[in-house]
Amino acid sequence: MAFLRVFGKSLISIGFGVLLFVGWALWGTGFYTAKQQNRLEHQYQAQPDFPQPTAHVKGHSPSPYHGPPAGWIDSLKPGAAVFRIRIPKINLNDGKGFMVVEGVDEEELKAGPGHYPACRVGFLLCTHFTEAWPGEKARVVVSGHRTTYLAPFWAINELGKGDKIYIDTHWGNFTYVVTDQQAVLPTDTTIVRQDTNDAELVLTTCNPRFSASQRLVTYATMVTSS
């Protein structure tokens, strides 16, 4: 009888331990991300703006397509703040948006959504294609958590065609509109291919919520640049 009592109480205690873990995963991780976002915001603000592109032909306006300088890209370490993403439709981070970090490895995504990098030293998950940046005529891929770590892309399934995504960078501000959304297998890596002639933004996250069985992919095209 005494053994059964101890065994029962042990199971209850272990159960409470599991509940504590779930609470940590769902909300506790958010505190870490919020702190990291605060740090990244300061890091981003400390960086200077890059010069705006000028017209090649006098009297003509400069091309709306422009990215950051190559020297800056080469200097980026995993986890560095690179640009801000705002999505008013889903009130991303209470309207403040998220600082996007360079890299999509586990450690980087704990701090915020990650910009998919080209394969350089320090990046494990990367693409062998040329790196694409907001404002360029290429496909920019940003990945983020759907749940845990402040769940940046929790409500991304609520986005529909025409919804706006704003990207603020040190080389310009860019507006993208959502064109499509689809769920794919995690093994489907075609989204990082640079087979586009448009300035595209692709957001990826896990699908459905609390599962990693699929990736939810949101496609958007650039409409304005300043």
Place this chain on the structure above:
Amino acid sequence: MKRPWKSRLIELALWAALSVAVAVVMIHFADRLLPGTNF
């Protein structure tokens, strides 16, 4: 026989410590327990 409150409190603290220990171990192995990189 009714147990003294101190004894009950110590027992409760031990069970609470077990709960916290389980949670700490699970958090330590969270990367293996949670699915996928952007779950």
